[in-house]
Amino acid sequence: xxxxxxxxxxxxxxxxxxxxxxxxxxxxxxxxxxxxxxxxxxxxxxxxxxxxxxxxxxxxxxxxxxxxxxxxxxxxxxxxxxxxxxxxxxxxxxxxxxxxxxxxxxxxxxxxxxxxxxxxxxxxxxxxxxxxxxxxxxxxxxxxxxxxxxxxxxxxxxxxxxxxxxxxxxxxxxxxxxxxxxxxxxxxxxxxxxxxxxxxxxxxxxxxxxxxxxxxxxxxxxxxxxxxxxxxxxxxxxxxxxxxxxxxxxxxxxxxxxxx
Amino acid sequence: xxxxxxxxxxxxxxxxxxxxxxxxxxxxxxxxxxxxxxxxxxxxxxxxxxxxxxxxxxxxxxxxxxxxxxxxxxxxxxxxxxxxxxxxxxxxxxxxxxxxxxxxxxxxxxxxxxxxxxxxxxxxxxxxxxxxxxxxxxxxxxxxxxxxxxxxxxxxxxxxxxxxxxxxxxxxxxxxxxxxxxxxxxxxxxxxxxxxxxxxxxxxxxxxxxxxxxxxxxxxxxxxxxxxxxxxxxxxxxxxxxxxxxxxxxxxxxxxxxxxxxxxxxxxxxxxxxxxxxxxxxxxxxxxxxxxxxxxxxxxxxxxxxxxxxxxxxxxxxxxxxxxxxxxxxxxxxxxxxxxxxxxxxxxxxxxxxxxxxxxxxxxxxxxxxxxxxxxxxxxxxxxxxxxxxxxxxxxxxxxxxxxxxxxxxxxxxxxxxxxxxxxxxxxxxxxxxxxxx
Numbered sequence: 017x018x019x020x021x022x023x024x025x026x027x028x029x030x031x032x033x034x035x036x037x038x039x040x041x042x043x044x045x046x047x048x049x050x051x052x053x054x055x056x057x058x059x060x061x062x063x064x065x066x067x068x069x070x071x072x073x074x075x076x077x078x079x080x081x082x083x084x085x086x087x088x089x090x091x092x093x094x095x096x097x098x099x100x101x102x103x104x105x106x107x108x109x110x111x112x113x114x115x116x117x118x119x120x121x122x123x124x125x126x127x128x129x130x131x132x133x134x135x136x137x138x139x140x141x142x143x144x145x146x147x148x149x150x151x152x153x154x155x156x157x158x159x160x161x162x163x164x165x166x167x168x169x170x171x172x173x174x175x176x177x178x179x180x181x182x183x184x185x186x187x188x189x190x191x192x193x194x195x196x197x198x199x200x201x202x203x204x205x206x207x208x209x210x211x212x213x214x215x216x217x218x219x220x221x222x223x224x225x226x227x228x229x230x231x232x233x234x235x236x237x238x239x240x241x242x243x244x245x246x247x248x249x250x251x252x253x254x255x256x257x258x259x260x261x262x263x264x265x266x267x268x269x270x271x272x273x274x275x276x
Numbered sequence: 277x278x279x280x281x282x283x284x285x286x287x288x289x290x291x292x293x294x295x296x297x298x299x300x301x302x303x304x305x306x307x308x309x310x311x312x313x314x315x316x317x318x319x320x321x322x323x324x325x326x327x328x329x330x331x332x333x334x335x336x337x338x339x340x341x342x343x344x345x346x347x348x349x350x351x352x353x354x355x356x357x358x359x360x361x362x363x364x365x366x367x368x369x370x371x372x373x374x375x376x377x378x379x380x381x382x383x384x385x386x387x388x389x390x391x392x393x394x395x396x397x398x399x400x401x402x403x404x405x406x407x408x409x410x411x412x413x414x415x416x417x418x419x420x421x422x423x424x425x426x427x428x429x430x431x432x433x434x435x436x437x438x439x440x441x442x443x444x445x446x447x448x449x450x451x452x453x454x455x456x457x458x459x460x461x462x463x464x465x466x467x468x469x470x471x472x473x474x475x476x477x478x479x480x481x482x483x484x485x486x487x488x489x490x491x492x493x494x495x496x497x498x499x500x501x502x503x504x505x506x507x508x509x510x511x512x513x514x515x516x517x518x519x520x521x522x523x524x525x526x527x528x529x530x531x532x533x534x535x536x537x538x539x540x541x542x543x544x545x546x547x548x549x550x551x552x553x554x555x556x557x558x559x560x561x562x563x564x565x566x567x568x569x570x571x572x573x574x575x576x577x578x579x580x581x582x583x584x585x586x587x588x589x590x591x592x593x594x595x596x597x598x599x600x601x602x603x604x605x606x607x608x609x610x611x612x613x614x615x616x617x618x619x620x621x622x623x624x625x626x627x628x629x630x631x632x633x634x635x636x637x638x639x640x641x642x643x644x645x646x647x648x649x650x651x652x653x654x655x656x657x658x659x660x661x662x663x664x665x666x667x668x669x670x671x672x673x674x675x676x677x678x679x680x681x682x683x684x685x686x687x688x689x690x691x692x693x694x695x696x697x698x699x700x701x702x703x704x705x706x707x708x709x710x711x712x713x714x
Contacts, residue, residue, distance in 0.1 A: 152410070172376075176372055179412070179414035222367070228324070232329065233359075233381040234355050234356055238384075
């Protein structure tokens with residue numbers, strides 16, 4: 017099977033903690049990180065969130081690093097570009113490329129570092145959420161925030177059948193591969209088209225079967241979601257509060273401070 | 277009492293393909309019923325007609341003698357009472373977690389929240405899935421998914437449970453678990469209807485069988501009759517069950533009693549002639565037709581268990597004092613079957629009983645008992661076909677203990693007593709931890 021973030025979230029011990037607490041931690045992290053003017057606050061947030069994900073959420077450290085490497089790659093390239101093309105101030109260093117001078121100015125470098133740290137901070141918050149809160153739990157949250165029922169119900173069924181069709185698609189793809197369906201570009205293209213058509217028809221049929229089976233269980237147009245009650249415990253509140261306090265004080269103390 | 281009935285039922289699909297033709301069936305309450313036929317013979321379509329999904333063009337379906345009406349209120353009533361478990365569990369399980377899927381039916385019945393929670397918790401406990409209740413369905417094995425699908429139906433407490441090919445794509449252990457569950461449900465009064473093309477399953481399990489082919493029911497009756505009609509079986513593209521096949525072959529060779537119809541292995545063993553011929557040394561005065569006593573046989577004469585050979589009839593006298601005798605085997609030490617009710621489980625007590633009674637073979641029946649055995653590291657020799665296997669072992673002199681729970685205790689006792697009645701062999705059977713009166 018492929019690594020699906022949701023699978024890790026389902027296994028994570030943090031899954032059974034209060035969803036709202038987790039959501040507020042993440043929202044707080046993202047908002048503070050984005051509004052921070054120094055790179056220290058987002059980096060602190062990234063550190064805390066990373067620690068929480070790996071230590072409390074029991075996510076393998078290596079896997080977490082790999083996961084973080086993906087957005088980090090993008091951000092690094094954009095940081096380099098920002099450093100070279102934006103900002104004013106002292107020229108830190110420069111070089112000539114066929115008559116054109118490329119220079120890194122202090123303002124640009126600061127901006128690049130800020131973008132870098134904000135993105136890493138934000139990503140670590142989002143990963144914390146997606147690695148500790150499976151979709152299954154988020155449905156209950158959506159329901160509680162008074163999203164339209166039909167929207168939540170369709171989302172629930174889509175979630176379930178994504179996995180059914182993923183399996184079907186992988187099965188078909190494998191069957192095509194063993195019969196050399198992906199030998200060259202032409203055959204690959206043809207196979208992919210067939211896979212798509214087949215999946216479409218399958219999902220259509222699945223829909224009809226689903227309707228039959230739901231009807232057999234007296235479906236009358238409503239699905240009630242039973243949200244499990246998970247009270248927030250005292251240690252969790254204390255930990256969250258001290259985390260908030262720490263981040264806020266760093267936010268206040270380091271405001272406007274730049275690295276260079 | 278007839279719960280479900282069809283009269284001249286015919287159905288064709290919207291595209292005009294005829295799918296069912298003149299079906300007349302009567303389903304008795306509390307029975308185990310099998311519809312047997314090859315793929316495409318109309319079993320699934322018939323099931324959909326029975327719960328009102330397909331509306332027949334001709335004829336009618338009667339539930340408790342009342343013709344089915346197709347307004348939504350009547351349909352709800354029927355569907356609550358006639359539950360269908362689909363062949364492919366993925367068609368049926370659509371909620372993101374097991375718990376929510378099982379809760380779907382009871383919620384639709386409009387029960388209050390507390391009642392729904394109680395029903396779902398009980399049902400999950402019953403099918404042995406409580407530890408998995410927060411998992412999404414794609415993390416389960418085929419057998420577990422099937423049990424979830426069954427739980428989803430059981431949670432609505434229907435009178436009749438219909439299962440379309442319940443064992444397709446299941447491994448033997450998963451299949452046994454599902455069948456155990458069905459037997460248990462049936463024992464507590466549910467009418468169970470399955471469709472299958474597995475003749476062995478239908479023959480050994482069902483009380484009543486409908487043979488289907490080409491959109492029609494071509495034959496119906498008790499399995500002993502149905503599966504001996506070779507012509508009908510051939511017409512339905514099926515074959516005879518293996519048990520029956522073996523029986524016919526050993527009967528041809530004169531090794532089995534005639535006029536039996538063994539449905540399972542204990543039955544089959546029972547049909548064997550208890551004849552045993554042996555060369556022995558005899559004193560010169562013995563003549564043909566005499567009855568002699570050989571005493572206790574052991575070692576190379578009795579590989580599995582020592583036995584007593586008395587009343588041996590001399591068939592032939594050979595030279596040098598050798599003779600051929602025919603003897604009745606009689607186990608020296610009678611085997612026994614104890615039944616341990618795991619709903620009053622205590623590890624120490626169980627261990628004491630195993631030691632005290634010299635138990636050589638422990639079997640676990642039902643998911644709950646299997647889980648207990650697994651958790652407490654109790655070595656279980658038999659996990660499938662437990663009652664049959666215990667009878668067989670007891671017959672060859674072993675002491676067996678069956679771990680099971682609640683109503684299944686009675687079921688096991690009934691089954692063993694039934695065998696004793698049929699065979700005339702007495703096997704000591706008792707509940708190892710009886711409920712003490714206070």
